[in-house]
Amino acid sequence: xxxxxxxxxxxxxxxxxxxxxxxxxxxxxxxxxxxxxxxxxxxxxxxxxxxxxxxxxxxxxxxxxxxxxxxxxxxxxxxxxxxxxxxxxxxxxxxxxxxxxxxxxxxxxxxxxxxxxxxxxxxxxxxxxxxxxxxxxxxxxxxxxxxxxxxxxxxxxxxxxxxxxxxxxxxxxxxxxxxxxxxxxxxxxxxxxxxxxxxxxxxxxxxxxxxxxxxxxxxxxxxxxxxxxxxxxxxxxxxxxxxxxxxxxxxxxxxxxxxxxxxxxxxxxxxxxxxxx
Amino acid sequence: xxxxxxxxxxxxxxxxxxxxxxxxxxxxxxxxxxxxxxxxxxxxxxxxxxxxxxxxxxxxxxxxxxxxxxxxxxxxxxxxxxxxxxxxxxxxxxxxxxxxxxxxxxxxxxxxxxxxxxxxxxxxxxxxxxxxxxxxxxxxxxxxxxxxxxxxxxxxxxxxxxxxxxxxxxxxxxxxxxxxxxxxxxxxxxxxxxxxxxxxxxxxxxxxxxxxxxxxxxxxxxxxxxxxxxxxxxxxxxxxxxxxxxxxxxxxxxxxxxxxxxxxxxxxxxxxxxxxx
Numbered sequence: 001x002x003x004x005x006x007x008x009x010x011x012x013x014x015x016x017x018x019x020x021x022x023x024x025x026x027x028x029x030x031x032x033x034x035x036x037x038x039x040x041x042x043x044x045x046x047x048x049x050x051x052x053x054x055x056x057x058x059x060x061x062x063x064x065x066x067x068x069x070x071x072x073x074x075x076x077x078x079x080x081x082x083x084x085x086x087x088x089x090x091x092x093x094x095x096x097x098x099x100x101x102x103x104x105x106x107x108x109x110x111x112x113x114x115x116x117x118x119x120x121x122x123x124x125x126x127x128x129x130x131x132x133x134x135x136x137x138x139x140x141x142x143x144x145x146x147x148x149x150x151x152x153x154x155x156x157x158x159x160x161x162x163x164x165x166x167x168x169x170x171x172x173x174x175x176x177x178x179x180x181x182x183x184x185x186x187x188x189x190x191x192x193x194x195x196x197x198x199x200x201x202x203x204x205x206x207x208x209x210x211x212x213x214x215x216x217x218x219x220x221x222x223x224x225x226x227x228x229x230x231x232x233x234x235x236x237x238x239x240x241x242x243x244x245x246x247x248x249x250x251x252x253x254x255x256x257x258x259x260x261x262x263x264x265x266x267x268x269x270x271x272x273x274x275x276x277x
Numbered sequence: 278x279x280x281x282x283x284x285x286x287x288x289x290x291x292x293x294x295x296x297x298x299x300x301x302x303x304x305x306x307x308x309x310x311x312x313x314x315x316x317x318x319x320x321x322x323x324x325x326x327x328x329x330x331x332x333x334x335x336x337x338x339x340x341x342x343x344x345x346x347x348x349x350x351x352x353x354x355x356x357x358x359x360x361x362x363x364x365x366x367x368x369x370x371x372x373x374x375x376x377x378x379x380x381x382x383x384x385x386x387x388x389x390x391x392x393x394x395x396x397x398x399x400x401x402x403x404x405x406x407x408x409x410x411x412x413x414x415x416x417x418x419x420x421x422x423x424x425x426x427x428x429x430x431x432x433x434x435x436x437x438x439x440x441x442x443x444x445x446x447x448x449x450x451x452x453x454x455x456x457x458x459x460x461x462x463x464x465x466x467x468x469x470x471x472x473x474x475x476x477x478x479x480x481x482x483x484x485x486x487x488x489x490x491x492x493x494x495x496x497x498x499x500x501x502x503x504x505x506x507x508x509x510x511x512x513x514x515x516x517x518x519x520x521x522x523x524x525x526x527x528x529x530x531x532x533x534x535x536x537x538x539x540x541x542x543x544x545x546x547x548x549x550x551x552x553x554x
Contacts, residue, residue: 101403118399125398125444126378153463161451167402170447170459174438179464180457182447186430187456196469 001248003220005255008146012262016269017054027272028057029113029264030079030088034072035065035095044091046261054265069098073106080108087111087271089264110274113267116164124168127175130274132267137169139259140201140222141176143250149199149220151178157197159183159190159204159236165224169201190214207234212241221249224256278525280497282532285423289539293546294331304549305334306390306541307356307365311349312342312372321368323538331542346375350383357385364388364548366541387551390544393441401445404452407551409544414446416536417478417499418453420527426476426497428455434474436460436467436481436513442501446478467491484511489518498526501533 020027029051033044044060051058063072072094079085088111094100104112109119115132123131133141144151156178160166166182173180181193185204194200194214202210203224215221223237235252242249297304306328310321321337328335340349349371356362365388371377381389386396392409400408410418421428433455437443443459450457458470462481471477471491479487480501492498500514512529519526 118396121399121402122395126440153465155465161454163403167448167451170451171444174444174447174459174461177438177461177463179461179470180459182451182457182459184451184454184456186454188430188432192473193456 001245002242003143003147003248003250003255005143005250005259008143009255009258009262011146012142012259012266013050013054016265019269019273020055023272024276026055026057027268028059028086029268030059030061030085032061032063032075032079032088032090034063034067034091034098035093036062037093040091040093043257043261046257047089047264050261050265051268056265056268065095067098069102072098072103076103076106080106080111085111086275087113087268089114111271113264113271115168115267121164121168125171125175127172132270133172133263134164134168135260135263135267136165136224136256137172138263138266139256140169140224141172142259142263143222143255144199144220147220147248149248151176151199153177153179154198155179155181155196156199156201157181157183157193159187159194159200159202159209162203165203202236204236206236208236208238210237210241212238212244215241215247217246219247221247223250223252226252278522279519280420280424280525280527280532282420282527282536285420286532286535286539288423289419289536289543290327290331293542296546296550297332300549301553303332303334304545305336305363306545307336307338307362309338309340309352309356309365309367311340311344311368311375312370313339314370317368317370320534320538323534324366324541327538327542328545333542333545342372344375346379349375349380353380353383357383357388362388363552364390364545366391388548390541390548392445392544398441398445402448402452404449409547410449410540411441411445412537412540412544413442413501413533414449415540415543416533417446417501418449419536419540420499420532421476421497424497424525426525428453428476430454430456431475432456432458432473433476433478434458434460434470436464436471436477436479436486439480442480479513481513483513485513485515487514487518489515489521492518492524494523496524498524500527500529503529 048058079088104116107117109117115134120132124133156173161184170180170182191214195216199220201222205227207227221237223235227234325335356365381393384394386394392411397409401410433450438461447457447459468491472493476497478499482504484504500512504511
């Protein structure tokens with residue numbers, strides 16, 4: 001059974017549109033785009049589309065790809081100091097010659113609607129809901145909440161170990177009283193862990209890693225990302241899992257983009273409320 | 278088999294003494310003590326004892342217990358601004374009328390040898406070894422390293438979910454490529470998780486929670502804390518586990534205090550090296 005993420009996204013946008021109607025001014029969202037690679041461009045376009053759709057100004061600053069790290073740092077500093085820029089994002093990934101973490105660390109935490117600054121990350125760990133949860137984990141939590149999937153007393157298996165997605169994800173689940181098992185490419189007997197889990201969240205970039213016999217009945221599968229080989233898209237979950245009636249699964253690539261973008265808009269509206277209360 | 282933590286602590290202190298011999302000046306460690314409860318006093322005395330032992334000045338600032346949060350905040354600010362105070366700790370717990378997290382957030386990250394500031398916590402998550410790892414998780418990592426217990430390809434079960442100990446602990450283990458299962462008081466079938474784990478780290482404050490039949494052969498048990506009921510000390514691990522020949526176990530209360538204090542001294546020396554390089 002496929003989780004209806006379009007319905008979830010629609011509900012979020014309807015709520016946000018209602019919120020915005022009551023605002024005194026039209027909110028804006030600023031974005032810095034450095035690298036014109038197809039993936040970044042696609043993301044930025046989605047963000048622009050949805051911002052406009054719900055009546056948020058979207059202001060994009062394009063920077064030449066060959067910018068020096070120091071100069072990008074200075075632009076970030078200008079954005080921090082500019083009282084007209086209330087909050088902004090720096091579209092990731094950045095070109096390889098720039099240290100992304102260094103740039104992220106210099107975004108002012110109160111302007112960081114992506115929730116990537118250490119202070120905001122730490123607030124996620126502390127379960128401080130007044131701040132910005134990074135958008136992909138936030139989207140996953142939104143799915144769990146909207147689908148009424150309780151993780152308390154449950155076992156959740158998360159596969160992979162990146163900094164800006166998985167570590168906050170694990171912390172959020174721990175905060176929600178889940179028993180969390182964090183697996184990675186050096187996990188022995190992965191099937192034992194997945195097959196005893198009530199919820200499996202996977203972003204392994206490993207084609208069809210998750211097979212039907214690795215999942216227990218009525219498990220929820222949240223498949224976050226996919227791999228493209230010879231123009232064919234492979235999910236981390238075997239496509240056979242979609243046809244089963246006894247589980248719940250998210251489709252990729254659809255939901256990640258959609259809900260991640262929706263959560264960015266939600267963070268933007270949250271930022272507006274914090275700054276205007 | 279009991280893990281020889283005194284030997285581990287001795288090795289750390291020997292190393293630190295050697296480091297200090299090569300320093301141009303005698304390092305100092307400043308501490309703010311607000312609450313005179315027995316547990317805080319015991320800790321502070323241990324810290325003072327060991328600092329002196331290895332030739333670190335220990336400078337204690339005692340603050341009246343009834344200090345207002347605002348005034349304590351101002352003292353922290355003075356400590357941050359004072360160029361003669363290179364780094365310091367605020368002894369926890371603080372009295373109930375003070376929001377500890379708020380105080381911690383205001384310690385300058387570069388002076389925070391306890392590693393509790395959000396920026397330092399986040400660096401732990403990023404596995405940035407140039408910064409300060411909170412002392413209890415750091416002590417646990419030290420045990421694993423000194424006892425040559427590799428967690429890569431292994432399953433580590435951690436029980437409990439506090440912010441300043443367990444969440445960084447889980448992140449550190451994930452960084453070390455362990456498969457980590459984070460359990461809490463709402464974990465179903467805890468015995469299944471513990472009995473399949475190669476390493477069990479427990480701080481549940483739950484007398485004899487961990488029984489012999491919950492542990493697999495050759496497992497390593499790191500028992501972090503204990504409960505006192507009617508003057509009797511109960512560990513989280515059943516005392517029967519100590520007599521077994523096939524596992525490795527840390528004794529409580531001994532090691533926690535000792536290694537946590539040793540790691541504070543290690544962080545202090547690290548801070549000295551960073552500031553004097």
